[in-house]
Amino acid sequence: MLLRQINNIAIGIFIASLIPLYILYLQPNYRALTFNLTINIQMKNTSNNKKIILLKKELDKVGIKYEETKGEYFPTYSQMHNRAAIIPQIVVSPCSDWGVARVLSLLTSLEIYENTSVSVRSGGHGYFNGASCDGIMINLSMMDNCDLNENIISLQPGCILGKIIYLLHQNNKALPHGDCFDVHAGGHFTTAGWDFILSKKYGLGCQHVESAKIVLWSGETLVVNEHSHPDILWSLKGGAAAEIGVVTELNLKVIEAPSTxxxxxxxxxxxxxxxxxxxxxxxxxxxxxxxxxxxxxxxxxxxxxxxxxxxxxxxxxxxxxxxxxxxxxxxxxxxxxxxxxxxxxxxSILDVRMITASDYLTETPEAISEVTSEKLRRSPLTYWEETSWKREMVDxxxxxxxxxxxxxxxxxxxxxxxxxxxxxxxxxxxxxxxxxxxxxxxxxxxxxxxxxxxxxxxxxxxxxxxxxxxxxxxxxxxxxxxxxxxxxxxxxxxxxxxxxIWLAEQGYCEKLEKIKAKYSLSTNKISSHKLTCSSLVMR
Ligand SMILES: Cc1cc2nc3c(=O)[nH]c(=O)nc-3n(C[C@H](O)[C@H](O)[C@H](O)COP(=O)(O)OP(=O)(O)OC[C@H]3O[C@@H](n4cnc5c(N)ncnc54)[C@H](O)[C@@H]3O)c2cc1C
The missing domain is CATH 3.40.462.20 (Vanillyl-alcohol Oxidase; Chain A, domain 3)
Incomplete structure (x- = not known):
């Protein structure tokens, strides 16, 4: 009996609370407002979908690879070290400077930055998952060339440390860098490059960057060195290029390999x-x-x-x-x-680089020349010593x-x-x-x-x-x-x-923000600087 009474009171209160809402609904302005809101959301989704369809058409036209993952899986060539990383809807994988510039120009002209997040991935080993987002991932793992000319090593962002170790060894050169063979040049040499043997004397790997190529979000390509955009060069030495675009080439000064x-x-x-x-x-x-x-x-x-x-x-x-x-x-x-x-x-320095390697690789260090990202994931214990792998290298x-x-x-x-x-x-x-x-x-x-x-x-x-x-x-x-x-x-x-850094905000630096603002504003093809930056997951 008591329960039924409580029930009736509750129903009464609920109906009474709907009356003011109904009166509000009768007001023409309110109806227009809610109607507009619904239409806006629908239009936004529709136009966004249209933009993505157009993007895919254009990518097909110029032959740039993309994979629609629908936020369900990471293609093997674009996996993240942290399995908690958010999965993108589309992974776009250009394989040249031109391809990167083309992709960014399309994102600009189709105004995709405005309501879709975009991230850049080289090796996916950043602890804070800045390389992934819920929108479009630009995956650079196909850009994996590396070349050594006298004292300069030229690296595309998708080059793995394993490959760099071998190239340096072959040429009797060295560079401070990390010990995980699968970390990629793009993130590593713009934010890190610390090691046990060389960095105390020679500094971090990222401090060795002498020049670079970077494609701004607008699609414009800049050559960066001491004379041309020195502020960007500074930002490449540990500041993740101030998040002003996609680095497509890094040139670093190497040292002679120490004899002992x-x-x-x-x-x-x-x-x-x-x-x-x-x-x-x-x-x-x-x-x-x-x-x-x-x-x-x-x-x-x-x-x-x-x-x-x-x-x-x-x-x-x-x-x-x-x-x-x-x-x-x-x-x-x-x-x-x-x-x-x-x-x-x-x-040798090559032997030092093998300290966390499997017995096989330690005995045959030259076999590092055959290591790829895909092999490291498919058959990790061929290359890693098991305990090191379990506590550090494993995804x-x-x-x-x-x-x-x-x-x-x-x-x-x-x-x-x-x-x-x-x-x-x-x-x-x-x-x-x-x-x-x-x-x-x-x-x-x-x-x-x-x-x-x-x-x-x-x-x-x-x-x-x-x-x-x-x-x-x-x-x-x-x-x-x-x-x-x-x-x-x-x-x-x-x-x-x-x-x-394991949280994006840990990378915040006022000086880098100023550089970011300067180069984002110069991209006048993008309609709203603010919108662009907030929609980018690049941090
Ligand atoms: C297992 C492991 C071992 C490590 N060992 C060491 C070590 O010994 N020494 C050391 O110093 N560090 C080490 N690190 C840290 C590592 O060097 C950095 O996290 C590095 O940034 C990873 O680079 P990435 O390209 O593989 O990662 P990503 O996740 O692809 O990139 C890291 C960040 O840089 C951005 N980025 C990547 N490429 C580009 C590009 N081309 N243009 C613009 N932005 C780009 C991404 O958006 C992301 O925000 C290690 C990390 C792991 C997971």
Missing amino acids: ASWCLKLMSKNQLKVCVANKTFLKAHHLPREISVSFRIHFEPGYSEPMCSFNVFSLFSISETLKILRQELGETVVKIIENSDDWKTG SYFTTLSSWSIPDCDQMFLDLINACEKIKDHPLKWRMYILTASGGAKIKEKRCSMELGEVLTRFELHWDEPNGEDEYYAKEFTEDINIIIQKYRDSGPKRIYRGD
Whole structure:
């Protein structure tokens, strides 16, 4: 009885609330407004669909490849490293400068930028997924030429690091760059290029860019160098080209390959780590010559139940010379931990690049010349050492952190090891690492469009199934790690390392925004600058 009464009251209130709406509906203006709104939305969708049909027709006419994915799948040649990346409706894959210019001209003349997002993908390895969007992805993986002429290496954006490693090796040249063979030149050499062996002395890969070709969103192509558009050249050195268009060629100055490389990756027990911490080893290592880079890496290693800290030394000196310097700078007690000759290796830069490679590739490093993006995905363990692949290279879901740390951060390693001990019984322990590298490539004499710190700390944790227990666990653990890393944060640099950003806004820089505004405005064929920029997912 009571229930029925409550029901009647509720129905009464509902009907009463409709009366003012009905009165409003009787007003001619309101009816016109709602009608117009519906028509506008319909027209917008229809005209947008028409624009896309026209775009496809034009692409067919000029023979530029595209694939309609309808937001359901990534074609294998345009996959993203982060499986959580949004899937585009259409993937357009030009294979030349001309093709890129043609695509961007079409997007401009058809006014597609106005209500469709557009993104640019080279290798899809950016952590923040800026290369993908829910509209049109311009995929550059088909533009994969690379060429070396004297001291300049010319790269198309779709060239993979694996191919670059081989070309440099063949010519006895070198360049600082990352260790994942499948990272592509387009994103890497405009935002990153940090490594263990060369970047402390020679700067980041992106700091080596000497000239480039870039197609503005309007379709206009610019040649960029010290004399022509030097502001864009600056933005290419770590500022993702200020998001003013699509980079179709990068020319970087290479160095002669160093004659010697030696390295030691020593797994330490917790007690050995305590010795390092007590001796302020990491802080002291920071003052080593630029030829010697030290990093500490925390991870789980097969055969050990506890988390391990690896004491990594990379040097451009011989082993004996390196140990002599380490003895002087770090002290005998610490060097005792790493002095065993079995822990040291010496070889070429090519050998250093193979540290995370499979046994097969380590023994036959020249086989890197055969590696392609597709093979790395189809048969990863032919090329990668399994544990490295699982915690870093594999396409998966993941959380990532990156922060500039203060050099005086030895205690952080003990805090991190203690935190990692808590996950030693969880299967996700195999899917993470925390790396802190001294000498974060802060080369003052080289221009760079990102502010660099002295020490770089980064963390990753991967899982395979979305929205499950693993994801929940991973996010909680990431938060624990973040709290520790933030305690040792270097508050000097205002932004994090550009190649590591995992949120688009972390790339924001006022100076880059000014460059973006300057070159977007010059594209007077685009009707509304504001609309264009906000509709672009390029960040
Ligand atoms: C497994 C892994 C290992 C890594 N190792 C290292 C390392 O050792 N050292 C290091 O410094 N960094 C490293 N990185 C970071 C990596 O170098 C950067 O994230 C880089 O930007 C990826 O480039 P990409 O072309 O593969 O990615 P993409 O996702 O295709 O590009 C990254 C960003 O650049 C934009 N972009 C790409 N190409 C162009 C273009 N031609 N024109 C204009 N904009 C473009 C994209 O829109 C996107 O916003 C690593 C990343 C991963 C996932």
